[in-house]
Amino acid sequence: MTDDANPSFRQTDMLDPARAQAMQATLGYMPSLVAGNPLPPFFHQLYFWTPLPPQMLGRDGHPARGQGVIPDMGLPRRMWAGGRLSFYEPLRLGQNADCTTRLVSATRKEGKTGPLGIVGIRLDYQQKGKLCLTEERDLIYRNDPSPDAPTHVPPKAPVDAEEEVPLRFDSTLLFRYSALTFNGHRIHYDLDYAKGVEGYDGLVVHGPLLAQHLMLLATAEFGRLKSFQFRATAPLMHFEEATACRAGSKLWVRGPDGRLCMEAEAAA
Template identity: 65%
Template sequence: MQHGSPAPQRQNDVLDPARARALQAALGLAPDLEAGRALPPFFHQLYFWEARPPEELGRDGHPRTGIGLIPDMSLPRRMWAGGRLTFHSALIAGQTAEKTSVVLSATRKQGRTGPLAFVTLQHDIRQQGALCLTEEQDLVYREDPSPEQTAPAPPMAPTDEDSAHTRSFDTTLLFRYSALTFNGHRIHYDLDYAREVEGYDGLVTHGPLLAQLLMLMAEEELGQLGAFAFRATAPLTHVEPATFCRKGSTLWVRGPDGRQCMTAEAGL
């Protein structure tokens, strides 16, 4: 089933360097970003908040579908499944930017574990009239887990990386990342909700946070990014350390049991 697409959504925001410094600090980096400097890749996630009043939120803390840009998919669980980014030119801290978002596709299908809905959004971000960033964002919606249902086994991650580093997550980092990106999804801070309603083993480490760390790794080891694509393949909970791996231009996140949580490809 294909849904009709609403009108494009446009937002303006000043890319406040203080917010970027706050994310640098949360990630353990030197908080040194000043106005006039280029933002690191994916730091645009800190801006263009979709601030909705409480009555327009779903049970999970996210804006309800069917109110804003995303059509009503009639499925309760939301996941950011992946995305593709093209970096045309740097976004500059301290300057105003305009974001235009459209729905590229919205479909419902029958999956192995029940109905699924797939939504792909495209976001274009401009500064001073010039296109700086194009992002395609893939979202998946699904039913609540059934107690009788066995989750499919996640893929196992490769172990032949050229470089790797392991880092841990905690509730403070998850809270700070949720706050800085204005992400109200309760799976990241409400342990009872994450376990009892959505069926996770613990709080879920944000997929975009994993992607952010992979992009910073890619830029540090490969140079300035021209493109980046990522896909989430298994959730990572806040009590699990993760190993961030790279082989050539391919990157991935490996969980402590060897499962692959995310895979990515960097383009220069």
Template identity: 60%
Template structure:
């Protein structure tokens, strides 16, 4: 690993309560969010859009690398995981600032070829207070080799004390992509997801899985810290079980594979 140049990207946005309420509805929840209310954990993902013109997008729909994120010559991007600390509530209807920097980068050789790793540090400030401190881990990979065997995903634990069954479809993935302004085509372009990136269907967003785990935890007690790592993709046509045992949480796919693991406090 190597430290990256400390160049900050700063964005401001108003925490529009209507946008937060749209996410609540898309997730099938009954919460009501109005001006002045505390936003649920991780809802800052639907703000601070990085809107780029078409000419500044890569083939996958993400903003081209080479600006804040260095170009490692690897075309496939995955949000591999992250860690969050919620220090103060973000309030709907008020302006906030997001400060982002590249914390470290590295390029390594993995079992499936070269891999590029980028860790971003995000801070969300509102009314002069640091509300959210977050690290975001990105992985960049080569295009898949159709002749190579698919990697074997880890098996999920079977000792959950709390389980929620959740189903997904292309409508939910589209709405979440729209609310987060995420142009990654693996979430809405089925031909691209299958023919270019080698998936069996549309890929459920990693942060959407993390969001649902956080809301599951928040329903029991306020979330102060949350860390997660994606371990296997989940497709739009699949259902999943969201599981918890103490501070450990995970997402189990329909075949028993572990799609995400997390810890909460």
């Protein structure tokens, strides 16, 4: 750990090819990755877990508020709002890698639907002494839903896509992704909790899972990426069909009603 203002911690993990193969299968691909292969973009989410016993978890299945580098914002609902990634060198499967996680910022402000806690963290990934990847994550904490709160109206997705790929999700896929990323957030697998406590219409598709699909779409078009940034704009439910879209370097996820669920931009 460093000073209290900007706490950090460092982890070492072996990038097990079996876990990457399981992610390929979860995403609908035949497993093919082996030791020595470069790790596909965003597959580092499979590693560097921080396992905690049940008594150290919050009601939502995440580590209890105030654990690790993230301070207790006094707000119960956690959301991954977006992020930015810079790719320098490929991470290689079958080798050890290091990750340093650091708190960058933590602020509270008043939003249209109530108080918000806005947290920024930075993760630096190294292998064999070289910086391979830097990731910045934007997290938002909110109060429980209130019937008196203003209704959020999501923006409409662009209609000028050059390429479209259908996306389908179900509870099995969300469970497998949660397991592979060691994400205990109950909104992704506990329907009663997602609807009764957090006020969603169904299980919530992971924001990083949507970003993963957009990154793979960008990689298929441009090859190795230099950077990628994304921002979640509306939740997508597990029973909804969506579409991954691309127009040049701009990418987005369109919901079945035309709403914009995520927007992103890639650079190669």
